[in-house]
Amino acid sequence: MTITGSTRVYFVIADPIEQVRAPELFNQVFSMYGVDAVVIPMNVKAEDFDSTLKALFRAPNVDGVFLSIPHKPAALSVADRCSKLAKVAGAINAVRRAPDGALEGDLFDGLGFIKALDNARIGYAGKRVLLIGAGGAAAAIAVALAACGTAEIAIFDPAGDKAAQLGARIADAFRTDAHVATSNDPAGYDLVVNASPLGMKQGDPIPFDVARLDAGAAVFDVLMKNQPTPLVRAARARALIAEPGFEMLIQQAPLYLRFFGLDEAAAGIENDASALREMIYP
Amino acid sequence: MTITGSTRVYFVIADPIEQVRAPELFNQVFSMYGVDAVVIPMNVKAEDFDSTLKALFRAPNVDGVFLSIPHKPAALSVADRCSKLAKVAGAINAVRRAPDGALEGDLFDGLGFIKALDNARIGYAGKRVLLIGAGGAAAAIAVALAACGTAEIAIFDPAGDKAAQLGARIADAFRTDAHVATSNDPAGYDLVVNASPLGMKQGDPIPFDVARLDAGAAVFDVLMKNQPTPLVRAARARALIAEPGFEMLIQQAPLYLRFFGLDEAAAGIENDASALREMIYP
Numbered sequence: 001m002t003i004t005g006s007t008r009v010y011f012v013i014a015d016p017i018e019q020v021r022a023p024e025l026f027n028q029v030f031s032m033y034g035v036d037a038v039v040i041p042m043n044v045k046a047e048d049f050d051s052t053l054k055a056l057f058r059a060p061n062v063d064g065v066f067l068s069i070p071h072k073p074a075a076l077s078v079a080d081r082c083s084k085l086a087k088v089a090g091a092i093n094a095v096r097r098a099p100d101g102a103l104e105g106d107l108f109d110g111l112g113f114i115k116a117l118d119n120a121r122i123g124y125a126g127k128r129v130l131l132i133g134a135g136g137a138a139a140a141i142a143v144a145l146a147a148c149g150t151a152e153i154a155i156f157d158p159a160g161d162k163a164a165q166l167g168a169r170i171a172d173a174f175r176t177d178a179h180v181a182t183s184n185d186p187a188g189y190d191l192v193v194n195a196s197p198l199g200m201k202q203g204d205p206i207p208f209d210v211a212r213l214d215a216g217a218a219v220f221d222v223l224m225k226n227q228p229t230p231l232v233r234a235a236r237a238r239a240l241i242a243e244p245g246f247e248m249l250i251q252q253a254p255l256y257l258r259f260f261g262l263d264e265a266a267a268g269i270e271n272d273a274s275a276l277r278e279m280i281y282p
Numbered sequence: 283m284t285i286t287g288s289t290r291v292y293f294v295i296a297d298p299i300e301q302v303r304a305p306e307l308f309n310q311v312f313s314m315y316g317v318d319a320v321v322i323p324m325n326v327k328a329e330d331f332d333s334t335l336k337a338l339f340r341a342p343n344v345d346g347v348f349l350s351i352p353h354k355p356a357a358l359s360v361a362d363r364c365s366k367l368a369k370v371a372g373a374i375n376a377v378r379r380a381p382d383g384a385l386e387g388d389l390f391d392g393l394g395f396i397k398a399l400d401n402a403r404i405g406y407a408g409k410r411v412l413l414i415g416a417g418g419a420a421a422a423i424a425v426a427l428a429a430c431g432t433a434e435i436a437i438f439d440p441a442g443d444k445a446a447q448l449g450a451r452i453a454d455a456f457r458t459d460a461h462v463a464t465s466n467d468p469a470g471y472d473l474v475v476n477a478s479p480l481g482m483k484q485g486d487p488i489p490f491d492v493a494r495l496d497a498g499a500a501v502f503d504v505l506m507k508n509q510p511t512p513l514v515r516a517a518r519a520r521a522l523i524a525e526p527g528f529e530m531l532i533q534q535a536p537l538y539l540r541f542f543g544l545d546e547a548a549a550g551i552e553n554d555a556s557a558l559r560e561m562i563y564p
Contacts (some may be wrong), residue, residue: 018287279365
């Protein structure tokens with residue numbers, strides 16, 4: 001990759017910044033498919049987010065911005081337009097400049113999750129899902145599940161308010177029975193998703209009682225680090241399908257690329273994501 | 283070069299942007315000396331310059347900005363501090379964040395010119411110099427010559443006001459006899475510098491009468507494109523030393539690197555600039 005004055009520029013904005021993977025992943029993709037563009041990490045504090053995002057997009061050679069923690073919710077009020085998924089989930093993770101100059105946002109975390117389910121042949125249309133957590137990742141996942149025809153989403157979160165609000169937003173926008181789960185008992189669900197931070201730290205309890213999972217139920221643990229987590233290991237010990245979070249990231253890549261108009265690179269990754277998997281999987 | 287979330291970020295800001303060489307040159311240097319940093323082109327319009335420069339420096343992972351046309355004079359009012367050379371020349375071409383958070387600017391065009399003279403063994407201390415042009419390049423060169431002990435600088439420019447103002451600023455700040463040249467006659471000067479655009483376009487007249495150069499005089503033509511220019515060719519036909527502008531660019535590289543605290547890379551380039559010369563020289 002040689003960066004010249006003609007190279008198109010993308011940023012990933014986050015705080016902290018060190019852990020972002022978008023530069024490595026997308027610069028590798030750009031290099032593989034001959035896209036003269038580069039993704040650059042930009043450490044932006046919450047209080048500077050609005051002004052910095054606008055300043056970056058005033059540069060005509062900047063084509064897009066990836067958003068990471070903590071900026072995804074704030075982007076909703078800076079973008080001029082966004083998708084229904086982003087609006088209901090209350091977050092944006094990608095912004096582009098539309099032909100009319102407006103800033104358009106979308107959210108691909110949840111769609112990446114759906115594609116990761118497809119990849120693992122885990123069903124969700126017409127199914128009952130228990131979702132552990134009601135934060136940003138959970139919201140993106142719940143909204144994407146609802147948009148893709150999941151029949152019921154029960155949301156369990158120790159902070160009951162957040163689960164209730166998320167359930168109400170989804171039930172309002174989609175035909176899905178989205179509501180608070182009064183316990184984390186996984187019995188009776190087709191798919192149980194851990195979208196909480198439980199499992200990030202050593203010694204965290206397993207988020208629910210794996211022994212109570214139905215035979216034939218599937219588990220998805222969105223965590224990337226410390227995989228396979230105790231949850232994934234316990235579910236697999238019961239011979240259940242249990243997927244770690246990596247594939248969510250892999251499956252998001254072509255969605256971002258299409259959003260930014262890089263269709264050829266997107267098609268390439270859809271056809272063969274092995275180079276990305278080699279970078280992500282431990 | 284692999285860009286990760288920990289990579290330090292530099293920008294080159296210009297309008298237009300396509301012609302900037304800093305990304306190629308400095309990313310090559312970073313790669314050669316193991317500096318985990320990247321230089322990115324940023325196309326910024328004049329009216330957005332102040333706000334964008336400030337926004338970029340609010341990102342803690344941004345360490346520096348290179349400035350090119352048309353932003354060098356405007357940077358003087360955005361920077362909190364600058365060198366005497368930058369102040370007298372009225373332009374800044376590099377900005378860094380000081381430990382106290384202030385933005386510090388400096389101008390290396392003129393010092394790069396001085397080092398290019400050193401490289402070509404062309405003397406300037408105590409000498410008489412005729413400078414053709416009174417624009418940004420001419421100002422940077424004149425100020426650096428004055429700072430480095432040139433005895434007399436005569437400035438010739440069709441727009442007489444600019445030459446007079448530049449001469450007055452230099453005479454005020456340094457012990458050099460800097461003044462307007464009433465003609466472009468090179469007779470009597472030790473060194474004649476073309477810092478005007480004459481020679482950029484095919485069919486441009488030669489900026490002064492080469493036949494009138496003293497025996498033993500030297501010529502420096504700051505132009506990079508279309509080298510050797512008719513001026514350089516005519517002076518060489520008289521067996522005079524005549525240098526094209528490339529080396530000014532090469533010799534600036536270690537100055538920028540030291541300004542940004544990248545001393546090891548600077549020492550490497552000072553020791554052996556052959557990789558940079560291969561990129562620049564036609």
